[in-house]
Every structure is written in structure tokens, then in C-alpha cells.
Amino acid sequence: MNQSAAIIEIRNLGYAIGGRPVFDGLDMDIPRGRITAIMGPSGTGKTTLLRLITGQVAADSGSLIVAGQDMNAVRRADLYALRRRMGMLFQNGALLTDFSVFENVAFPLREHTDLPERLIRQLVLTKLQAVGLRGAAELMPAELSGGMSRRVALARAIVMDPEILIYDEPFVGLDPISLGVILRLIRRLNDALGITSIVVSHDVQEISTVADLVFLLSGGKVVAHGTPPELKSYPSEAVRQFVGGLADGPVPFHFPAPDYFTELLARDENS
Amino acid sequence: MKLVRELWSSLTESLVALGSIARFLFRLLAQSPRALMRCDLIAQQIYNSGALSLVIIMLSGLFVGMVLGLQGFELLQRFGSEEALGTAATIGLVKELGPVVTALLFAGRAGTALASELGLMRATDQISAMEMMAVDPIRRIVVPRFLGGVIAMPLLAAIFSVIGIYGAQLVGVQIMGVDAGSFWSQMRSSVGLSDINEGIVKSCIFGVACSLIAVYEGYYATPTAEGVGRATTRTVVTSAVVVLFLDYLITAAFL
Numbered sequence: 001m002n003q004s005a006a007i008i009e010i011r012n013l014g015y016a017i018g019g020r021p022v023f024d025g026l027d028m029d030i031p032r033g034r035i036t037a038i039m040g041p042s043g044t045g046k047t048t049l050l051r052l053i054t055g056q057v058a059a060d061s062g063s064l065i066v067a068g069q070d071m072n073a074v075r076r077a078d079l080y081a082l083r084r085r086m087g088m089l090f091q092n093g094a095l096l097t098d099f100s101v102f103e104n105v106a107f108p109l110r111e112h113t114d115l116p117e118r119l120i121r122q123l124v125l126t127k128l129q130a131v132g133l134r135g136a137a138e139l140m141p142a143e144l145s146g147g148m149s150r151r152v153a154l155a156r157a158i159v160m161d162p163e164i165l166i167y168d169e170p171f172v173g174l175d176p177i178s179l180g181v182i183l184r185l186i187r188r189l190n191d192a193l194g195i196t197s198i199v200v201s202h203d204v205q206e207i208s209t210v211a212d213l214v215f216l217l218s219g220g221k222v223v224a225h226g227t228p229p230e231l232k233s234y235p236s237e238a239v240r241q242f243v244g245g246l247a248d249g250p251v252p253f254h255f256p257a258p259d260y261f262t263e264l265l266a267r268d269e270n271s
Numbered sequence: 272m273k274l275v276r277e278l279w280s281s282l283t284e285s286l287v288a289l290g291s292i293a294r295f296l297f298r299l300l301a302q303s304p305r306a307l308m309r310c311d312l313i314a315q316q317i318y319n320s321g322a323l324s325l326v327i328i329m330l331s332g333l334f335v336g337m338v339l340g341l342q343g344f345e346l347l348q349r350f351g352s353e354e355a356l357g358t359a360a361t362i363g364l365v366k367e368l369g370p371v372v373t374a375l376l377f378a379g380r381a382g383t384a385l386a387s388e389l390g391l392m393r394a395t396d397q398i399s400a401m402e403m404m405a406v407d408p409i410r411r412i413v414v415p416r417f418l419g420g421v422i423a424m425p426l427l428a429a430i431f432s433v434i435g436i437y438g439a440q441l442v443g444v445q446i447m448g449v450d451a452g453s454f455w456s457q458m459r460s461s462v463g464l465s466d467i468n469e470g471i472v473k474s475c476i477f478g479v480a481c482s483l484i485a486v487y488e489g490y491y492a493t494p495t496a497e498g499v500g501r502a503t504t505r506t507v508v509t510s511a512v513v514v515l516f517l518d519y520l521i522t523a524a525f526l
Contacts, residue, residue: 056399056402056403080405081405083402083403083404083405084405085405086403088400088403090396090399090400092395092396094395094396094397094399094400096397096400096401097391097392097395097397105332107404107406108404108405108406111404111405111406111411112406117478138518153400156404160404226344258472260429
């Protein structure tokens with residue numbers, strides 16, 4: 001990978017929650033201007049990695065550089081300046097429930113700029129048109145379906161023209177039509193706006209259709225990375241289990257337990 | 272020995288919580304000057320905490336005043352001094368019942384609304400979304416709610432006391448037959464500015480305490496349905512205890 005093209009550089013990253021290590025020596029380069037997917041089994045720390053990249057939590061060790069900013073030594077003002085260059089789509093949309101769709105998308109503009117109302121209106125309508133929801137501008141979040149909420153949140157995430165757009169599990173709970181819409185939007189926005197997209201997901205099929213590069217996390221490390229076709233033929237049992245959706249493998253089907261027959265017999269004796 | 276350990280652990284936990292809430296208060300105060308520039312946000316919160324609590328405050332004030340009128344009349348009649356009913360009811364309302372009952376009602380209506388609203392915003396990632404949009408949630412959503420409560424509380428207490436005095440007059444004068452002139456003139460001559468000041472100081476301090484507890488509990492609520500419920504309950508319980516404790520301290524300080 002071309003190192004100079006990386007917008008996010010992670011080296012030997014360590015992070016633990018409550019003494020339990022989530023990442024232990026994580027290395028990753030996320031290239032600029034492309035769609036990078038971060039995948040892995042549930043509980044492997046995908047969302048935690050996003051929280052580290054966005055500065056919501058700090059790493060315990062190692063280095064994490066986002067758009068030239070060292071996240072281990074970032075000051076609050078610099079962090080907020082960096083976040084203005086980022087957009088994030090939360091799993092549930094995270095729309096402000098007191099505001100209409102229009103006001104949700106206008107929110108970052110009103111908070112960070114002194115643009116005249118006419119220009120704000122034009123910008124908001126342009127972004128809503130891009131996600132196909134210009135007609136829903138006056139609706140309240142409670143009146144939207146899950147897919148529509150995520151599209152509004154996407155419009156809000158791009159309203160400040162970010163350099164990096166982060167999607168946290170964007171496909172969860174969507175019907176096939178909404179899922180297709182979100183997939184197309186991820187590709188179209190990435191290409192049209194020239195932004196860097198990071199998609200956290202465990203939906204192998206969907207990610208394969210949209211990602212340029214995939215990192216597969218397991219056990220606190222990157223166990224594989226490459227293009228989606230490369231990943232499908234990756235010579236690793238862990239990758240084969242995840243990509244093929246196999247019930248048993250390095251991630252066992254059974255939760256650790258005492259021997260089955262011994263336990264059954266022990267119960268018989270007790271009764 | 273176990274009891275001592277538990278007591279010590281409980282004491283240290285209380286001190287940590289107190290330190291945490293004090294730090295939170297300093298953060299709110301530090302952000303307040305910038306938040307005050309957004310008058311529209313604060314006005315909206317005064318409406319939410321104050322105007323929407325008006326009906327319950329006025330009704331409660333009326334009934335408390337009416338009870339004071341009845342009880343006061345019954346007591347003063349024994350000494351043949353029922354004309355002092357106006358003074359007794361007004362002192363009781365302005366110095367004690369107005370600020371205290373309003374604070375308890377405020378904690379129950381506006382405080383729980385604040386805590387559950389902030390808790391739900393936390394649970395539905397709205398606060399995280401603001402942070403990701405480089406908008407400080409403390410400045411944008413917490414400080415306006417805190418200041419709205421602080422401003423609304425003394426106004427509500429004043430309205431409570433006024434309606435309460437009217438309720439006492441309604442029962443004492445209109446029903447029990449106390450002379451209206453005596454009721455009002457004795458009240459005006461005996462109730463001084465220091466009495467009103469005590470009520471104002473109390474309601475301002477209660478406003479800070481109740482609003483602080485509500486926004487603190489809501490902002491740091493565990494982001495689950497159970498966590499939001501617990502934060503709401505704690506808001507009412509803690510506010511009630513703190514208000515009654517502070518009431519004693521302030522009353523003692525004014526004596």
C-alpha cells in the first residue's frame with residue numbers, strides 16, 4: 001500500500017476496556033479517497049475502533065494519526081477542528097428528535113457558520129436531494145422509517161463537505177430496497193465528493209459490492225486485508241469461517257463449558 | 272468491622288459523587304457566558320421548565336394557601352387574633368412553603384423531564400452525534416436547560432406564593448369571615464423585605480440545586496431504558512433531600 005496516500009495510520013495500537021484487551025498491536029493504513037470496510041465478528045471492537053479514530057476515546061498505547069493529527073496528543077480545540085472535517089453516520093441515525101428533517105441537516109451549518117438563511121436552505125435542499133429525501137424536509141424524525149432516518153443522517157453528515165465519512169453498521173435492520181439505496185449512496189457520495197469512506201459492518205455480501213479495501217479484525221488484530229475478491233480466497237481458516245459464514249471454526253459455535261456428558265451425568269446424580 | 276468498611280466505602284463514594292457534581296457545575300458555569308449569547312435557546316428552556324409547570328404550581332399554590340387559611344384561622348382564633356391570618360399565611364408561604372414546595376414540584380415535573388430528555392438523548396446517540404459534529408453538547412443542550420431551570424424556579428416560587436396568599440384570603444376572608452381590611456393591612460405592615468429576600472434566596476439556590484441534579488443525572492445516565500428510569504428516579508429523590516437540607520441551612524443562616 002502506498003503509505004503517503006493513507007489518511008489514517010494506526011501503528012501498534014493497544015486499547016483495553018475494564019482490563020480486557022480489545023486491541024493489542026493493531027496496525028492499519030486507511031487509504032485516502034477510497035471506501036475501506038472494517039469487518040469482523042460481533043464484539044471484535046469495530047465500533048470501538050471508530051470511537052478511537054474519532055477521538056471519542058483515547059488509545060492506551062501505540063500511535064493513531066488521523067488526517068495528520070496525532071490523536072494521542074490532540075487538544076480539545078484541535079479535535080473539534082478535525083471533527084468538522086469528518087462526518088459520521090450512526091447505526092440508528094442519531095437524528096435530533098426535536099428538530100425536523102430540514103433542521104437536522106441544517107444543524108451543523110447553523111452551529112458552525114453565519115451563512116444567510118437563503119444559502120442554508122439551498123445547501124440543505126441540495127444534500128436532501130442527493131439522498132432522495134427533499135420531499136421529506138418538513139417531516140419529524142418520528143415519522144421516518146429506519147432507512148429514511150439513515151439517509152437523513154447521511155445528508156447531515158455530508159452537509160459540511162467532510163474529507164472523511166464514517167459509517168457505523170449502516171446496513172443493520174434495513175429492508176432490501178433501503179439497503180440497496182444506502183449501498184448506492186455510499187458509492188456515489190464517495191466518488192462524487194472525493195471523500196474517504198470508512199464502513200464498519202459484518203455484512204459480507206453487501207460490503208463486497210461496495211468496498212475497495214477490506215480489513216478483517218479478530219482477536220484485537222488485523223487478520224486479513226485486501227480487496228473483497230482477495231479476501232474470499234484468503235488462506236486462513238478464520239477468514240474462511242467469517243467470509244463463508246461457517247457456524248464453527250476459530251470462533252467456536254459452543255460457548256466454553258464443562259464436558260457435556262460429565263455435566264449431564266452430574267445433574268442425574270444430583271436429582 | 273464489616274459495617275465500618277461499608278460505611279467508609281459509602282462515605283468515599285458520596286464524596287466522589289459530590290466532587291463529580293461540583294466539577295460538572297464548574298463546567299456549566301464556565302460555558303454559561305457563551306450560552307447566554309443564545310437567548311433563544313434559554314427562552315425555550317424557560318418555557319419548558321417554567322411555563323409548562325405553571326398549571327401544577329398555581330393549583331398547588333392555591334390549595335396550600337387554602338389549607339394555610341383554614342389551619343391558621345383555626346389556630347389564631349384560639350388566641351382571638353384571627354386578623355393576623357394574612358401575616359401568618361404570607362410569612363409561611365413567602366419564606367418556607369413557596370420556595371420548598373415549588374422546588375419539590377419543580378423536581379417532580381421539570382427535573383424529571385430534563386433528566387429523561389437528556390438520558391434519552393444519550394441513549395439514542397444524539398449527544399455522541401453532536402460531539403461528532405464538533406458541537407459541544409454541554410454548551411448547546413445542557414447549559415441552556417440548566418439556566419432555564421435556574422431562571423424559572425424563582426419565578427415559579429413567586430407565583431406559588433402569590434396564588435397561595437390569594438387562597439388563604441379566599442378561605443380566611445370569604446369563607447371564615449376574617450375582616451378583609453385587617454387581613455391585608457396586617458400582612459403589609461408585618462411582612463418585611465427581609466422575609467421576601469429570604470424566599471428569593473431560597474428559591475434561587477433551590478433552582479440551581481434542582482436544575483443541576485436533573486441535568487447531571489440525565490447527562491450521565493446509563494444509556495439504557497433502565498438507566499434513564501433510574502436517573503429520573505434519582506433526580507426526584509436527590510432533589511427532595513437536598514432541597515430540605517438546604518432549606519434548614521438557609522433558614523438557620525437568616526436567623
